[in-house]
Amino acid sequence: MRIEDIETPAVLIDLDLVEANIARAQTILDQLGKGFRPHIKTHKIPYLARLQMKAGAIGIACQKISEAEVFAADGFDDILLCFNLLSPAKIARARVLAEAGILSTVADNAETIAALAKGMAGSAVPLRVLVECDTGMGRCGVQSPQQALELARLVAGSAGLVFGGLMTYPKPDAETQVEAFLSAARDLIVAELGSCPVISSGGTPSMAQAALAPSITEYRAGTYIYNDRSLVERGACQITDCALTVLATVVSRPTPDRAVLDAGSKTLSSDLFGLQGYGMILEHPEASITALSEEHGNVTLHGASPRPKVGDKVRVVPNHSCVVSNLTDRVVFHRSGEVLRHEDVAARGCVV
Amino acid sequence: MRIEDIETPAVLIDLDLVEANIARAQTILDQLGKGFRPHIKTHKIPYLARLQMKAGAIGIACQKISEAEVFAADGFDDILLCFNLLSPAKIARARVLAEAGILSTVADNAETIAALAKGMAGSAVPLRVLVECDTGMGRCGVQSPQQALELARLVAGSAGLVFGGLMTYPKPDAETQVEAFLSAARDLIVAELGSCPVISSGGTPSMAQAALAPSITEYRAGTYIYNDRSLVERGACQITDCALTVLATVVSRPTPDRAVLDAGSKTLSSDLFGLQGYGMILEHPEASITALSEEHGNVTLHGASPRPKVGDKVRVVPNHSCVVSNLTDRVVFHRSGEVLRHEDVAARGCVV
Numbered sequence: 058m059r060i061e062d063i064e065t066p067a068v069l070i071d072l073d074l075v076e077a078n079i080a081r082a083q084t085i086l087d088q089l090g091k092g093f094r095p096h097i098k099t100h101k102i103p104y105l106a107r108l109q110m111k112a113g114a115i116g117i118a119c120q121k122i123s124e125a126e127v128f129a130a131d132g133f134d135d136i137l138l139c140f141n142l143l144s145p146a147k148i149a150r151a152r153v154l155a156e157a158g159i160l161s162t163v164a165d166n167a168e169t170i171a172a173l174a175k176g177m178a179g180s181a182v183p184l185r186v187l188v189e190c191d192t193g194m195g196r197c198g199v200q201s202p203q204q205a206l207e208l209a210r211l212v213a214g215s216a217g218l219v220f221g222g223l224m225t226y227p228k229p230d231a232e233t234q235v236e237a238f239l240s241a242a243r244d245l246i247v248a249e250l251g252s253c254p255v256i257s258s259g260g261t262p263s264m265a266q267a268a269l270a271p272s273i274t275e276y277r278a279g280t281y282i283y284n285d286r287s288l289v290e291r292g293a294c295q296i297t298d299c300a301l302t303v304l305a306t307v308v309s310r311p312t313p314d315r316a317v318l319d320a321g322s323k324t325l326s327s328d329l330f331g332l333q334g335y336g337m338i339l340e341h342p343e344a345s346i347t348a349l350s351e352e353h354g355n356v357t358l359h360g361a362s363p364r365p366k367v368g369d370k371v372r373v374v375p376n377h378s379c380v381v382s383n384l385t386d387r388v389v390f391h392r393s394g395e396v397l398r399h400e401d402v403a404a405r406g407c408v409v
Numbered sequence: 410m411r412i413e414d415i416e417t418p419a420v421l422i423d424l425d426l427v428e429a430n431i432a433r434a435q436t437i438l439d440q441l442g443k444g445f446r447p448h449i450k451t452h453k454i455p456y457l458a459r460l461q462m463k464a465g466a467i468g469i470a471c472q473k474i475s476e477a478e479v480f481a482a483d484g485f486d487d488i489l490l491c492f493n494l495l496s497p498a499k500i501a502r503a504r505v506l507a508e509a510g511i512l513s514t515v516a517d518n519a520e521t522i523a524a525l526a527k528g529m530a531g532s533a534v535p536l537r538v539l540v541e542c543d544t545g546m547g548r549c550g551v552q553s554p555q556q557a558l559e560l561a562r563l564v565a566g567s568a569g570l571v572f573g574g575l576m577t578y579p580k581p582d583a584e585t586q587v588e589a590f591l592s593a594a595r596d597l598i599v600a601e602l603g604s605c606p607v608i609s610s611g612g613t614p615s616m617a618q619a620a621l622a623p624s625i626t627e628y629r630a631g632t633y634i635y636n637d638r639s640l641v642e643r644g645a646c647q648i649t650d651c652a653l654t655v656l657a658t659v660v661s662r663p664t665p666d667r668a669v670l671d672a673g674s675k676t677l678s679s680d681l682f683g684l685q686g687y688g689m690i691l692e693h694p695e696a697s698i699t700a701l702s703e704e705h706g707n708v709t710l711h712g713a714s715p716r717p718k719v720g721d722k723v724r725v726v727p728n729h730s731c732v733v734s735n736l737t738d739r740v741v742f743h744r745s746g747e748v749l750r751h752e753d754v755a756a757r758g759c760v761v
Contacts, residue, residue, distance in 0.1 A: 064761050066760050066761070120703065121704065140704060141719075143660060144658070146416055166661060166719050168718075169660075169719070172720075191663050195707070196700075196702065197660070197661040198661075199663070200664060308521070308549070309493055309550075311543050311548075311551070322680065323760050327678060328679045351450060351735070352472045366520075367520040368495055368524075384735075386758050406675075406738050408418050408704070409417070409419075
């Protein structure tokens with residue numbers, strides 16, 4: 058069966074490109090001498106995480122306890138959960154995985170550390186906690202190396218917890234700033250606590266620049282496995298490296314300059330990432346996906362090249378591949394357009 | 410159990426507000442003497458569609474054959490599928506429902522009509538097809554009343570199909586233009602074919618102006634059942650009419666002016682609808698949700714009112730409630746914050 062024969066819209070995964078993307082990234086991190094911990098948020102599929110592990114990854118990263126449970130059930134035994142846990146119910150679930158020796162997590166505030174310590178009270182196996190640092194991204198994280206030390210001290214002094222190191226989700230192209238923060242925090246912590254075992258940074262766009270942050274010991278990245286239009290626009294990859302595409306049908310041609318696809322925001326998502334348009338049509342790179350409804354993709358046709366007809370199938374490289382994974386129950390694995398199988402997106406919708 | 414006790418993020422549905430929104434909209438359409446056909450895309454939940462039917466709806470509208478199948482299996486017997494069907498597989502599924510006498514659909518091009526006729530060949534029960542008209546929205550639809558006549562003629566001349574009338578998804582605040590198109594198309598069609606049974610328009614923002622399009626016989630709307638921030642901003646409802654909210658926890662307070670929620674684009678979606686920010690926090694209306702990652706909502710705090718603490722739960726009115734429904738496997742029904750039950754979003758993810 059060929060991908061052209063699949064009902065649309067459908068999310069296609071080119072396994073040849075996936076394997077090439079995994080190998081390329083692992084080689085970069087191997088050459089830098091950093092551990093590589095792929096983030097499963099991009100694919101949410103255990104089969105693909107196993108390919109990442111076979112290539113040399115040291116473990117995986119995830120964002121939610123429900124994601125960690127999906128991968129733990131599939132045998133993954135080194136999972137970093139990069140999100141502050143607060144509720145007793147979530148921490149009780151984390152404790153199960155921590156006591157199996159497979160989960161570590163992060164904290165950027167004293168309330169999270171107190172909640173984790175309370176939830177781990179009396180456990181024979183402590184939960185490893187990394188302190189999250191805001192090294193410039195402006196999302197979560199302590200604001201200074203001194204604050205990182207204070208939280209590291211709090212973790213180290215909490216029964217049921219063990220200090221695991223530092224974690225940051227860095228601003229791209231700010232490696233000097235990231236390195237200054239992390240190395241200063243590490244030095245303060247080592248001076249007082251004796252060690253700072255792990256320093257974890259991440260992000261696909263900065264992967265090649267990770268060498269500029271010598272203090273980091275391991276690196277997390279997710280999107281690199283599929284890539285997407287936003288990474289092409291940033292120069293982080295080529296359009297031919299994009300392993301995830303959305304197969305769509307031209308369902309209407311109301312005017313000479315307008316085509317409508319059967320893929321809208323329920324398939325492509327509304328993520329713009331600062332770009333113009335909602336994706337790139339491989340067969341019509343000059344066309345623009347100018348507006349999305351939930352089920353309609355409005356395409357403005359430019360130029361003199363052959364225009365799509367009603368019934369034509371096209372492939373769209375989305376702006377952001379991770380959110381496309383989260384919108385589809387299953388994806389289609391193929392090689393050179395030959396369908397291998399449908400695969401469930403096992404951790405789709407895991408928001409809790 | 411109170412909604413405050415639910416794990417976050419969670420999608421909450423206030424049934425008191427749902428019932429009030431259903432009653433208000435049905436009254437508007439009843440007073441106009443138009444049939445009301447709620448669009449299930451907003452809630453995707455048979456229980457809520459039954460409330461809409463009990464209030465006086467004549468049937469339901471949906472966008473995909475997979476959605477129609479979910480509702481047909483639940484006993485709904487008058488479903489308008491507002492999307493061009495093209496593939497033999499989808500049309501074979503539509504035929505099952507058409508032969509049960511419960512499905513009608515639309516077409517805006519000759520290829521769709523030919524595909525429908527081919528798929529219905531030999532059927533004892535014809536498929537009712539409405540011609541979709543682009544009366545100003547610039548999405549699908551024929552571009553002129555003359556084109557509408559041509560397609561109506563094509564439908565009427567196709568074995569297995571029966572001409573059902575006209576359908577449009579109108580541009581808001583353009584009722585004069587919509588009416589001019591529809592009445593002209595109707596007159597052309599009646600003159601040639603003898604009748605134009607149904608003229609279906611729709612859209613929540615224009616509901617109160619539907620009276621300005623006297624030619625329409627029935628009206629489709631979806632979002633009115635929940636409402637959302639985009640409708641508040643358009644003046645179509647009050648914030649107190651918004652039945653769908655996202656319960657989220659403040660998981661980080663990295664700086665005095667920044668809070669981070671555990672609801673990101675995987676829960677709220679990236680839909681901006683031309684607004685600033687990704688939703689309104691009911692407890693902190695002066696705050697702005699300025700950026701979303703997949704699992705993080707970055708909130709910028711303004712003003713002098715009490716600022717949220719780590720662990721606080723807040724409720725967010727999203728920009729667009731329909732896409733929030735599509736991102737969650739289940740919702741929580743409540744009245745005045747008292748939890749009634751969890752309800753599956755039965756038609757979530759139905760894109761094919």
